[in-house]
Amino acid sequence: MSRPLIFVTNDDSLHAKGIASLVEAARPFGDIVVIAPDKPQSGMGHAITIHDPLRLYPEHLFDGIEAYSCSGTPVDCVKLGVYEILHRKPDLLLSGINHGSNASTNVLYSGTMSAAVEGAMEHIPSIGFSLDNFDHEADFSAAKLVAAKVISTVLANGLPTGVCLNVNIPNVLPTDLKGIKVCRQAYAFWEDRFDKRIDPSGKSYYWLTGNFDMKEDSVDSDLYYLANGYATVVPTQFDLTAHSAINSLNEQFS
Amino acid sequence: MSRPLIFVTNDDSLHAKGIASLVEAARPFGDIVVIAPDKPQSGMGHAITIHDPLRLYPEHLFDGIEAYSCSGTPVDCVKLGVYEILHRKPDLLLSGINHGSNASTNVLYSGTMSAAVEGAMEHIPSIGFSLDNFDHEADFSAAKLVAAKVISTVLANGLPTGVCLNVNIPNVLPTDLKGIKVCRQAYAFWEDRFDKRIDPSGKSYYWLTGNFDMKEDSVDSDLYYLANGYATVVPTQFDLTAHSAINSLNEQFS
Numbered sequence: 001m002s003r004p005l006i007f008v009t010n011d012d013s014l015h016a017k018g019i020a021s022l023v024e025a026a027r028p029f030g031d032i033v034v035i036a037p038d039k040p041q042s043g044m045g046h047a048i049t050i051h052d053p054l055r056l057y058p059e060h061l062f063d064g065i066e067a068y069s070c071s072g073t074p075v076d077c078v079k080l081g082v083y084e085i086l087h088r089k090p091d092l093l094l095s096g097i098n099h100g101s102n103a104s105t106n107v108l109y110s111g112t113m114s115a116a117v118e119g120a121m122e123h124i125p126s127i128g129f130s131l132d133n134f135d136h137e138a139d140f141s142a143a144k145l146v147a148a149k150v151i152s153t154v155l156a157n158g159l160p161t162g163v164c165l166n167v168n169i170p171n172v173l174p175t176d177l178k179g180i181k182v183c184r185q186a187y188a189f190w191e192d193r194f195d196k197r198i199d200p201s202g203k204s205y206y207w208l209t210g211n212f213d214m215k216e217d218s219v220d221s222d223l224y225y226l227a228n229g230y231a232t233v234v235p236t237q238f239d240l241t242a243h244s245a246i247n248s249l250n251e252q253f254s
Numbered sequence: 255m256s257r258p259l260i261f262v263t264n265d266d267s268l269h270a271k272g273i274a275s276l277v278e279a280a281r282p283f284g285d286i287v288v289i290a291p292d293k294p295q296s297g298m299g300h301a302i303t304i305h306d307p308l309r310l311y312p313e314h315l316f317d318g319i320e321a322y323s324c325s326g327t328p329v330d331c332v333k334l335g336v337y338e339i340l341h342r343k344p345d346l347l348l349s350g351i352n353h354g355s356n357a358s359t360n361v362l363y364s365g366t367m368s369a370a371v372e373g374a375m376e377h378i379p380s381i382g383f384s385l386d387n388f389d390h391e392a393d394f395s396a397a398k399l400v401a402a403k404v405i406s407t408v409l410a411n412g413l414p415t416g417v418c419l420n421v422n423i424p425n426v427l428p429t430d431l432k433g434i435k436v437c438r439q440a441y442a443f444w445e446d447r448f449d450k451r452i453d454p455s456g457k458s459y460y461w462l463t464g465n466f467d468m469k470e471d472s473v474d475s476d477l478y479y480l481a482n483g484y485a486t487v488v489p490t491q492f493d494l495t496a497h498s499a500i501n502s503l504n505e506q507f508s
Contacts, residue, residue, distance in 0.1 A: 045300030045329075046362045053451070053459035075299075075363075079446045079462065105375060107494055108300045109329075114362075117494075121359060121443050149507075157506050162441075163496045165503075182504040184495040187416075189375050192333045197307070205307035208333065233507060235499035240361055240371075241438040242417045245489035249419075250436040252411050253403075253487060 004030030004091035004155060007124070009077045011041040011098065011111030014059060014069050018097035021140035022129060023062050025147035026094055029155060033090070034062060035081035037111075038069035042100075044111040046118070047073045056080055074115035082122055092155065093119035096129035096167075097143050099136065103168045103222040104186040106212070107236060113166055117238050120164040125154050127164060132226060133171040142177050143169040146231040149180065159235075166234040170226050178229040185234050186221035188214045258284030258345035258409060261378070263331045265295040265352065265365030268313060268323050272351035275394035276383060277316050279401035280348055283409060287344070288316060289335035291365075292323035296354075298365040300372070301327045310334055328369035336376055346409065347373035350383035350421075351397050353390065357422045357476040358440040360466075361490060367420055371492050374418040379408050381418060382490075386480060387425040396431050397423040400485040403434065413489075420488040424480050432483040439488050440475035442468045 006026050010019040014036040026032055035056075055071040068085060070077045074095065082089060095115040102110040112128045119126025127150055131143045146169050159165065166185070170177070195207040214223055222232040260280050264273040268290040280286055289310075309325040322339060324331045328349065336343060349369040356364040366382045373380030381404055385397045400423050413419065420439070424431070446464040453459055468477055476486040 040305060043302045043304045045298075045302070045368065047299045047301040047327075048297045048363055048462060050297045050462055051294060053461055054448075055457070055459055073301075076462065080448065080460065083446050084448050084450070084460065105492060108368075108371065108375075108492060109302055114299065117362065121362075153506050160496065160499050160502075163499050166494075180507045182500050182507055184497060184500065185493055187493075192337050194308075194334065194338050196338070203309070205309055206334065206338065207307055208302060208304055208330065233503060234494075235496035235503055236494045237496040238359060238362060238494075239439055239441075240420075240488075240490045240492075240494070242414065242489035242491040243438060245414050245417050246436050246438065248414075249487065249489055252407050253434045253436055 006030040006032045007081055007090035007093045008032055008034045009036045009074055009095050009115050011037060011044060011074045013037050013040050014061060016099060018099050018140060021144050022094055022097045022147060023065060025144040026151060029151050032065050033086060034065060034067035035070055035077045035085060037074060037077060038071055041073050041111045043109050044073045045109050046075055046114040049073060049076050054080060074111035075118045078115050078118040089122060089124050093124045093126040097140055098130035099138060100130060100134040101132040101168050102130040102166060103226055103232060104188040107166050107185060116164040120162060121238055125159045127154060127167055129167045131169045131171065142172055142174045145174050162239060163235045163237050166236045167231065168222060168226055169231045170229055172229055176229060177231065180233060181225040181230045182233045183220055183222050183225055186223035187216045188212060188223055260284040260286045261335055261344035261347045262286055262288045263290045263328055263349050263369050265291065265298060265328045267291050267294050268315060270353060272353050272394060275398050276348055276351045276401060277319060279398040280405055283405050286319050287340060288319060288321035289324055289331045289339060291328060291331060292325055295327050295365045297363050298327045299363050300329055300368040303327060303330050308334060328365035329372045332369050332372040343376060343378050347378045347380040351394055352384035353392055354384060354388040355386040355422050356384040356420060357480055357486060358442040361420050361439060370418040374416060375492055379413045381408060381421060383421045385423045385425065396426055396428045399428050416493060417489045417491050420490045421485065422476060422480055423485045424483055426483055430483060431485065434487060435479040435484045436487045437474055437476055437479055440477035441470045442466060442477055
């Protein structure tokens with residue numbers, strides 16, 4: 001039996017410590033091809049590039065591993081990788097390890113997770129990994145242990161159709177990790193604020209900033225378990241239909 | 255009782271025919287403020303701008319209506335609009351009318367729909383409208399009728415918490431419109447292809463292209479009803495958790 005073909009991408013760029021950590025964690029499990037953005041693409045969500053052409057260049061960054069930088073978004077990387085580089089579906093798509101949590105509604109803004117969601121749409125078992133630490137030099141040792149466990153579990157069991165995994169790892173030492181919990185996305189949101197400034201020519205501009213704010217006192221969400229030292233796994237789907245609302249709305253429109 | 259405050263945005267830019275059509279359709283229902291991208295932002299999904307500052311300029315495009323152009327994405331427009339222009343939640347957020355369908359999984363790539371999803375996250379009743387015609391000069395007359403009906407229904411009844419509406423209108427004359435159906439997102443995907451070309455300096459580049467392909471023979475999805483002459487309304491949520499997969503996955507990880 002041939003070794004699994006593992007596609008690795010991220011949104012922090014090919015030069016981030018997190019993707020190097022993911023390549024290390026995945027290396028024992030199969031043959032790896034890396035296709036990742038040539039510059040940071042955090043917050044790009046499910047964006048695709050349709051008004052500009054895309055560039056793809058071979059890179060020699062990971063010992064013995066085929067790698068490419070892409071001028072586009074994480075979702076562009078998945079599409080270009082599958083259709084122009086691999087010419088077949090990989091056995092596994094891994095995205096990350098993101099520098100910073102993608103728990104709760106951050107899944108919507110995250111390029112890392114959108115790459116995994118795109119993988120699920122392509123019928124590829126797909127997993128996004130994020131460490132709850134934004135630092136460029138963050139310690140990924142606990143995250144690598146979790147990644148190895150999740151990769152081996154998904155290779156052994158597969159994933160339900162239309163579902164990828166959103167894995168978040170707390171910023172703890174491996175010895176302090178409590179375990180892994182599969183759970184739901186927390187109900188929490190950014191309380192946005194804008195930092196308004198004046199440029200040298202006298203025109204105003206804004207920086208998006210804000211605080212992430214938990215809206216619930218639940219004990220079964222990803223934010224709850226992360227805060228309590230667990231790595232969290234949220235099964236994540238691309239069907240956004242609020243099925244339970246269909247009947248009552250149909251009555252209003254009939 | 256004061257008139258409803260209606261926030262209008264889109265992803266095709268402030269200069270698109272679709273947003274002018276939406277302003278016309280919404281005008282009888284309340285006081286309108288428009289904040290929309292200064293250039294086309296199709297396919298930007300839920301992207302936000304965090305590596306660049308944002309610009310916001312007053313524009314005089316719609317008779318008697320406060321309007322602004324924004325240098326960012328549709329989701330940036332929602333955040334800037336709510337926190338820097340309105341300084342309160344509007345009573346309704348309308349996005350579109352998009353030039354081109356956002357039915358099925360197009361909801362994930364769509365800047366138009368991501369603005370509506372962001373509105374739902376801000377607890378604003380939010381609706382995205384899209385016409386199944388990409389032409390710059392498309393005929394929005396049927397779309398305007400549907401928009402008026404949906405706006406009045408949502409103003410009268412509100413929307414379930416955490417749910418916005420993805421409204422798609424078929425490319426037909428008003429007299430040929432069969433009605434409005436509330437239904438689910440179809441299971442369909444882009445069969446991606448890349449058009450590879452060589453630039454004048456001899457380097458290769460790619461244009462993303464492809465065909466949208468229906469994967470099911472269902473009679474209850476948005477693509478089915480659109481193809482049969484109905485406007486479709488898909489209740490759309492930002493909770494991406496695949497709740498039904500939690501228990502079985504927890505067994506695998508325990």
